[in-house]
Amino acid sequence: MTGWRLLLTRPVEECEALAATLAEQQVFSSSMPLLTIEPLAESPEQRGIILELDRYCAVVVVSKPAARLGLDLLDRYWPQPPAGQRWFSVGSATGALLDAYGLPTAWPASGDDSEALLSLSAFSDALAVADPKVLIMRGEGGREFLAERLRGQGVAVDYLELYRRCLPEYPADALARRVEAECLNGLVVSSGQGLENLQRLAGDAWADLAHLTLFVPSPRVAEQAIEAGAKNVVDCRGASAAALLAALRQHPAPTL
Structure with missing residues (x-):
């Protein structure tokens, strides 16, 4: 589980709480909120x-x-x-x-x-x-x-x-640069709209980012992700930290 390097996309406060929980389990994460309330x-x-x-x-x-x-x-x-x-x-x-x-x-x-x-x-x-x-x-x-x-x-x-829910302002290439700079190998979204915002911010880089493992909260968002071209979708069956941690334990991090 510790080989995962995840991009978190929830609203700011939720990103902070999830990042702290992941850190306790030695899972690296980088927060880039894609939803504001x-x-x-x-x-x-x-x-x-x-x-x-x-x-x-x-x-x-x-x-x-x-x-x-x-x-x-x-x-x-x-x-x-x-x-x-x-x-x-x-x-x-x-x-x-x-x-x-x-x-x-x-x-x-x-x-x-x-x-x-x-x-x-x-x-x-x-x-x-x-x-x-x-x-x-x-x-x-x-x-x-x-x-x-x-x-x-x-x-x-x-x-x-x-x-x-609104998409915060980011430079056009911010998402791709963050993934590359921090060697991230997984993306986490907590809703269908979070996935839409992820794609929107990715722009032309989505074709490459779609190959990263994408953790989603439900079968419906999983279906949405697959239709969008995501190649490796993991349904956590929940948006909680516990659901994500269970999914990480069941899916080994990819090796470079």
Whole structure:
């Protein structure tokens, strides 16, 4: 595992936390955040949804930024959260934020993705009501698969979009130069949009970078990466540090 030299692309704070965890395991990493989180201004639509929060039998929060911003809204409009409502997250880190707030929260024990959440018995139990309605707190776009599957089961789904993800400004050749200068042999993305930003920043260099091992968080992002031309894709089945470390243990670093 220690032969890996990884490029991390998450938002700044998440890169710092992941880099520290990797360093504890003697894994070299270089951080180049390809996503910044920009909170959306509160709109009448957002306010209307949060004021009617008690209409939903379950609330799904897809990320830590969505948790932080969603809890801010909850503080403003609901001094006491709706009774009997269940909260769910896709990953344990997001779930821990909701749990610390005092919300009844569950998340999959393994697999930080929509498929794992859909197979969670507590989630199925929460939907076992007349006319089930689910609210998904997220950034702009994302988790369409989850909503499609739920709607296919007769569940009404609404979105509360709380932020947008933006690509930071970098010189055109910054990514290729970083990979070459630091002899990196693996790339890590945590979402489909992170992968899109990676390709966009790579530009013409993507044809070469696509040969590096690419660690992705889910089967859907893996499929997206393969369609984009990535030659060696590893599905970590989760975006957590633990999921990445497990994947690194299972896949030896390439030898030069």
